[in-house]
Amino acid sequence: MTRDDLIRRISERNPGISLLDARSLVLDFIEAMQSSIIQSENLELRRFGVFEIHHRSARIARNPKTGEKVSVGPRQSLIFRPGKILKLRMKNLTRNSS
């Protein structure tokens, strides 16, 4: 499913929301989620999951091919942890596919 499919589905399943309104709302949701994650390094959405920025410190790594040492600067990664409800829902998929 892509962003455009998502917009179409929201409008189709909710008669009160036109395609245009669904579109601008979804774009605004995405933008608000992005700025919240960047600003507060954490976004907690109940029943869905948590987005968090993790900081990784600088380290000396090796080029696996040559064995040469390379320094890797400090970096950040964005992780998503599915919430309890989403995890439970994924169990349905496991059950149905086995």
Add this chain to the structure above:
Amino acid sequence: MKRLDIVQRVLQKSNRSDYNAKFVGQVFDVFLEEISSSLENGEDVKISGFGSFIVRKIKDRPGRNPKTGEPVQIPAHHTVLFHPSRAFFKKGHGSGED
């Protein structure tokens, strides 16, 4: 940050007198619900400019009860991975790499 922060930001940004927090909140819930149900059905969700939610099957593996140390088999299950889009989140972030 939480759901309410997203709702307030979107409400402010949309600048529509016919929207209120309740309505924007309901549409946001619908948005998250569409993503969740797609994942529950085993379908990946790609939101351009934000990232991809990917359904991944995890094989069963041996584990231990952390309290008692008793060995248990962790059954096969499905989980959700999130890969942020590069346009939104860069790993290096200030290190000059990536």
